Amino acid sequence: MSQDNQNRPWGLYIHVPFCASKCRYCAFYSLPSPSSDLVEKFVSALACEMELYRDCGPFDTVYLGGGTPSVLDTEQIYLILNSVRRNFRIEPGAEITVEANPADISPQYAAELLRSGINRLNLGVQSFDSEVLKFLGRRHSPGDALASIKCVRAAGFRNIGLDLIYSIPRQSTDQWLRILEQAVLIRPEHLSCYELTLEPGTPLAEEFRDGQFRTDDETFSVLETTSAALAENGYVHYEVSNFSLPGMESRHNSKYWDHTPYLGLGPSAHSFRGRRRWWNLSSVEEYTAALQSGKSPVEAGEDLKDEQMGEEFLFLGLRTARGVSLSELQHYGLDLVNTKTAILDACINSGLLRIDNDRISPTVKGMAVADALAKAFLA
Amino acid sequence: MDHIRNFSIIAHIDHGKSTLADRLIQYTGVVDARNFQDQILDNMDIERERGITIKSQAITLPYRAEDGGIYMLNLIDTPGHVDFSYEVSRALASCEGVLLLIDAAQGVQAQTIANLYLAMDHNLEIIPVINKIDLPAADVERVLEQIDAELGLDPDTHLACSAKAGTGIEEIFEAIVERIPPPKGNPDSPLAALIFDAHYDSYRGTIINCRVMDGRIQAGDMIRFMSNGAVYKVEEVGRFALARQKQNSLSAGEVGYVIAGVKTVSDVRIGDTITSDAKPCGEPLPGFREVKPVVFSSIYPIASDDYEDLAVSLEKYKLNDASFIYQKDSSVALGQGFRCGFLGLLHLDIVQERLEREFNLSIILSVPSVRFRFTMRDGSLVQIDNPSQYPNPMQIAKAEEPFIRATMLLPERYLGAVMKLCTEKRGVNSVLNFTSPTRAELTYEMPLSEVIFDFYDRFKTVTQGYGSFDYDLIDYRESNLALLDILVNGERVDALSQIVHRDRARARALQSCERLKEEIPRHMFKIAIQGAIGGEVIARTTISPFRKDVTAKCYGGDITRKRKLLEKQKKGKKRMKMVGSVTIPQSAFLAVLKTDQE
Numbered sequence: 001m002s003q004d005n006q007n008r009p010w011g012l013y014i015h016v017p018f019c020a021s022k023c024r025y026c027a028f029y030s031l032p033s034p035s036s037d038l039v040e041k042f043v044s045a046l047a048c049e050m051e052l053y054r055d056c057g058p059f060d061t062v063y064l065g066g067g068t069p070s071v072l073d074t075e076q077i078y079l080i081l082n083s084v085r086r087n088f089r090i091e092p093g094a095e096i097t098v099e100a101n102p103a104d105i106s107p108q109y110a111a112e113l114l115r116s117g118i119n120r121l122n123l124g125v126q127s128f129d130s131e132v133l134k135f136l137g138r139r140h141s142p143g144d145a146l147a148s149i150k151c152v153r154a155a156g157f158r159n160i161g162l163d164l165i166y167s168i169p170r171q172s173t174d175q176w177l178r179i180l181e182q183a184v185l186i187r188p189e190h191l192s193c194y195e196l197t198l199e200p201g202t203p204l205a206e207e208f209r210d211g212q213f214r215t216d217d218e219t220f221s222v223l224e225t226t227s228a229a230l231a232e233n234g235y236v237h238y239e240v241s242n243f244s245l246p247g248m249e250s251r252h253n254s255k256y257w258d259h260t261p262y263l264g265l266g267p268s269a270h271s272f273r274g275r276r277r278w279w280n281l282s283s284v285e286e287y288t289a290a291l292q293s294g295k296s297p298v299e300a301g302e303d304l305k306d307e308q309m310g311e312e313f314l315f316l317g318l319r320t321a322r323g324v325s326l327s328e329l330q331h332y333g334l335d336l337v338n339t340k341t342a343i344l345d346a347c348i349n350s351g352l353l354r355i356d357n358d359r360i361s362p363t364v365k366g367m368a369v370a371d372a373l374a375k376a377f378l379a
Numbered sequence: 380m381d382h383i384r385n386f387s388i389i390a391h392i393d394h395g396k397s398t399l400a401d402r403l404i405q406y407t408g409v410v411d412a413r414n415f416q417d418q419i420l421d422n423m424d425i426e427r428e429r430g431i432t433i434k435s436q437a438i439t440l441p442y443r444a445e446d447g448g449i450y451m452l453n454l455i456d457t458p459g460h461v462d463f464s465y466e467v468s469r470a471l472a473s474c475e476g477v478l479l480l481i482d483a484a485q486g487v488q489a490q491t492i493a494n495l496y497l498a499m500d501h502n503l504e505i506i507p508v509i510n511k512i513d514l515p516a517a518d519v520e521r522v523l524e525q526i527d528a529e530l531g532l533d534p535d536t537h538l539a540c541s542a543k544a545g546t547g548i549e550e551i552f553e554a555i556v557e558r559i560p561p562p563k564g565n566p567d568s569p570l571a572a573l574i575f576d577a578h579y580d581s582y583r584g585t586i587i588n589c590r591v592m593d594g595r596i597q598a599g600d601m602i603r604f605m606s607n608g609a610v611y612k613v614e615e616v617g618r619f620a621l622a623r624q625k626q627n628s629l630s631a632g633e634v635g636y637v638i639a640g641v642k643t644v645s646d647v648r649i650g651d652t653i654t655s656d657a658k659p660c661g662e663p664l665p666g667f668r669e670v671k672p673v674v675f676s677s678i679y680p681i682a683s684d685d686y687e688d689l690a691v692s693l694e695k696y697k698l699n700d701a702s703f704i705y706q707k708d709s710s711v712a713l714g715q716g717f718r719c720g721f722l723g724l725l726h727l728d729i730v731q732e733r734l735e736r737e738f739n740l741s742i743i744l745s746v747p748s749v750r751f752r753f754t755m756r757d758g759s760l761v762q763i764d765n766p767s768q769y770p771n772p773m774q775i776a777k778a779e780e781p782f783i784r785a786t787m788l789l790p791e792r793y794l795g796a797v798m799k800l801c802t803e804k805r806g807v808n809s810v811l812n813f814t815s816p817t818r819a820e821l822t823y824e825m826p827l828s829e830v831i832f833d834f835y836d837r838f839k840t841v842t843q844g845y846g847s848f849d850y851d852l853i854d855y856r857e858s859n860l861a862l863l864d865i866l867v868n869g870e871r872v873d874a875l876s877q878i879v880h881r882d883r884a885r886a887r888a889l890q891s892c893e894r895l896k897e898e899i900p901r902h903m904f905k906i907a908i909q910g911a912i913g914g915e916v917i918a919r920t921t922i923s924p925f926r927k928d929v930t931a932k933c934y935g936g937d938i939t940r941k942r943k944l945l946e947k948q949k950k951g952k953k954r955m956k957m958v959g960s961v962t963i964p965q966s967a968f969l970a971v972l973k974t975d976q977e
Contacts, residue, residue, distance in 0.1 A: 013935060194931045194932060195931040196931075197930075197931055220926060220927075221926035221927050222927075223927065223929075224926070240929050240930075240931070240933070241931050241932065253934065256933070256934050256935060256938065257933070262935070264935055268936065269935065269936075270935035270936040270938070270939070271935075272935075272938075277938070277939055279935075279936060279939075302939070308942060311942055311945060311946070312938060312942055315941065315942070315945060316933070316938065319929070319933060342870075342957075342959040342960040343957075343960045345960065346868065346904050346959075346960035347903070347904065347960075349904075350903070350904035350905065350924070352903060352904065365926070367929065368926055368927050368928075368929060369903040369925065369926065369927065369928045369929060370928075370929040371928045371929045371930060371945075372902075372903045372925070372928040372929075373903065374945060375945065375948055375949075376903070376960075378945060378949055379949060379955075379957065379962070
């Protein structure tokens with residue numbers, strides 16, 4: 001039952017809302033080239049915010065994401081992690097991840113990160129094609145990417161993840177597969193492959209306003225090709241956009257998909273506990289101002305009804321290879337076996353879903369249409 | 380009685396009937412400018428939007444003529460579509476004359492002629508009025524030739540007007556007074572009043588529109604409907620201004636309304652005779668017949684929870700539409716619903732739209748059917764209008780289907796194309812007349828089932844809109860019939876079944892499959908659509924699946940966003956029906972009746 005998940009160790013997410021420059025596709029909240037004063041204010045605000053949640057935890061994952069956490073210097077990262085340890089119980093062997101831009105990684109920086117307790121690095125490589133990196137508005141080059149990977153390995157990181165982006169306009173599937181090949185040669189423990197999507201308000205969305213963005217036929221799925229290529233090289237496709245060597249799944253991200261509690265700190269961060277979801281003000285200024293004056297930075301929240309819990313549990317579960325438990329869905333009033341028999345059968349017969357005792361889980365084909373699966377069962 | 384004139388305006392669709400009625404009403408000042416709106420007699424939204432009249436309306440217009448007398452002119456507005464031709468005939472039976480309105484640019488059309496025949500049947504004075512004379516394309520000379528050659532009327536008797544611009548209106552009033560005879564009838568004879576329509580009023584019950592032929596009717600009278608002997612006490616009588624105007628009595632020659640505690644319009648038969656219960660007239664007025672539906676379809680709620688709502692709404696709707704009939708029905712694919720009868724496809728369309736609009740329902744209609752007749756081996760006769768009740772083929776001795784006589788008027792250059800279409804639709808016994816060197820009147824005998832299957836649309840297409848079409852039911856004829864089933868992913872969807880002529884079964888099956896392929900959206904799995912007779916598949920199409928529908932990222936904040944999006948999409952599914960594993964849009968059920976070929 002998901003009640004068990006509620007009793008599992010929490011995940012702690014810290015949102016670092018700064019970037020050295022904005023990428024053209026990104027709609028996440030972050031401030032480019034922030035003043036050092038603002039960064040310092042943010043770091044102290046974070047420490048204040050932690051004090052509001054001392055009853056949360058214990059935690060077995062910590063994740064510094066953003067934005068670009070690697071725009072922080074190692075001293076600031078030390079400060080943050082010290083506050084974390086002072087305020088919360090962090091389980092021994094916890095997974096502590098930081099996201100980094102390859103351009104920010106130097107041998108010293110990598111070594112300091114490791115020393116601070118960080119044991120997992122997620123590098124925003126995005127591509128090994130300089131044209132694509134330019135198109136996306138990234139500030140690093142393919143050379144930077146390779147150099148940064150060498151650095152973090154040399155520093156002693158045993159768990160690194162690379163982020164890649166596909167479905168780039170004018171990029172052929174073959175070109176994408178060659179980038180994947182390069183990634184696989186590096187043997188990262190983890191790979192996230194994201195389809196490029198146009199987020200409203202981004203420069204990229206502006207450029208493709210006329211709707212000429214999608215070129216591939218909807219009857220062909222790059223995700224399936226990607227999954228097959230990675231499987232050949234020993235990578236497990238464990239969530240729509242995530243792959244890992246066996247046992248190296250992101251423990252932190254997995255909590256999002258099975259209703260394990262997590263606490264999100266920093267501007268615009270989201271938290272989940274029990275039936276409650278809440279989120280912070282997204283502007284750094286408002287966030288720090290609230291905490292400086294002793295107020296909560298929470299912008300709003302919602303309490304989920306049974307039906308909504310069930311809906312989430314279903315659509316999140318259908319994104320993962322592990323799938324979702326039918327009896328748990330039933331617990332929320334979703335009886336797929338008895339009320340959605342025809343769809344369930346059609347999906348199983350068409351190779352979109354597998355059923356194994358109490359669990360249904362998507363095949364790769366099914367993950368590529370996970371949203372449609374959820375819609376069909378919820379309609 | 381000398382100062383009463385009862386008249387109607389008859390015209391082909393879009394020849395300006397409602398606009399002329401508006402002008403006549405405005406001229407007499409019964410409605411002030413502030414309260415006036417276009418198409419004032421068409422008070423349903425659907426009538427205004429589609430520019431059609433569905434219900435008959437009457438209005439009394441006071442007019443001071445040049446001779447100094449004040450006349451009561453009763454204008455009876457009638458529906459314009461073939462589906463409602465019986466209502467039109469009853470309205471005309473209440474008149475002594477008609478304005479036959481003809482568009483100066485389009486000239487005489489099929490319904491101009493059909494309406495003229497109706498008016499001639501009732502011995503009415505006919506005043507040809509050429510409308511839209513101010514149009515650049517107006518060709519009055521040509522219309523005058525047509526009035527002479529095609530209508531057999533004296534072109535010298537015509538009037539000309541532009542209802543839109545308001546010219547020629549006074550001449551029309553004078554002609555009504557001078558040329559249309561005053562009503563005959565004896566106020567002292569026993570009561571005989573012709574019911575030409577009825578409306579439902581939520582406060583007063585049924586408002587009966589009638590023309591008093593003989594006698595007198597007033598509040599307190601006990602009246603009897605001659606068709607069924609039902610007796611009611613009159614509560615109120617009156618005339619129609621734009622609102623009802625109570626009167627002490629209605630006498631022979633007058634047109635007005637009667638309120639008599641009649642619960643629903645279905646208790647009233649259009650064409651029936653009202654008489655006095657104490658002192659009845661000898662014979663009912665001629666021309667009455669029971670209105671029989673010719674097109675049948677089942678209505679289902681999209682969400683099965685809405686069945687009770689649908690039941691209540693149909694009951695309410697029926698209060699105001701006596702020609703609509705329904706009874707309980709159920710479908711394996713679509714659940715509980717109602718089998719309904721309609722006067723034609725337009726009527727069906729109107730009922731569907733009004734149920735959705737006025738009762739806020741989301742409904743699905745099964746593929747419309749006509750009523751077939753089967754003589755069984757044991758000698759019994761069964762009438763089937765619902766394909767789901769198709770009898771066991773082994774037991775059928777003889778199958779028959781209804782035939783119509785189609786009357787078409789068209790420029791001669793489209794003859795070839797129209798004859799080809801009619802032959803394809805199993806038309807027989809064609810008769811061709813040239814009403815003028817370039818215009819042909821073509822009649823065919825055709826199965827009604829072929830006419831409801833996209834005939835009208837294709838006729839309009841092949842004649843580029845210049846052809847006009849009307850029909851009458853004639854008889855039942857023996858036919859080689861078969862039940863065509865449609866299977867979606869192996870599951871028979873009974874609401875898509877059709878009774879078809881065996882020779883046309885394969886083509887019809889393929890067309891239905893193709894249309895469904897266009898209407899059913901791609902799913903995440905392959906969908907097979909098959910047409911089958913008995914167990915034999917005779918047509919097949921497939922809808923290939925989509926392979927991609929997933930958001931790339933789903934972490935912290937994405938989850939709330941994603942759930943809200945899903946909830947929104949869930950609501951958007953209202954016009955879709957799940958049949959097995961396949962979601963079929965509402966539009967698909969009627970789409971199988973249409974073809975896309977030229």
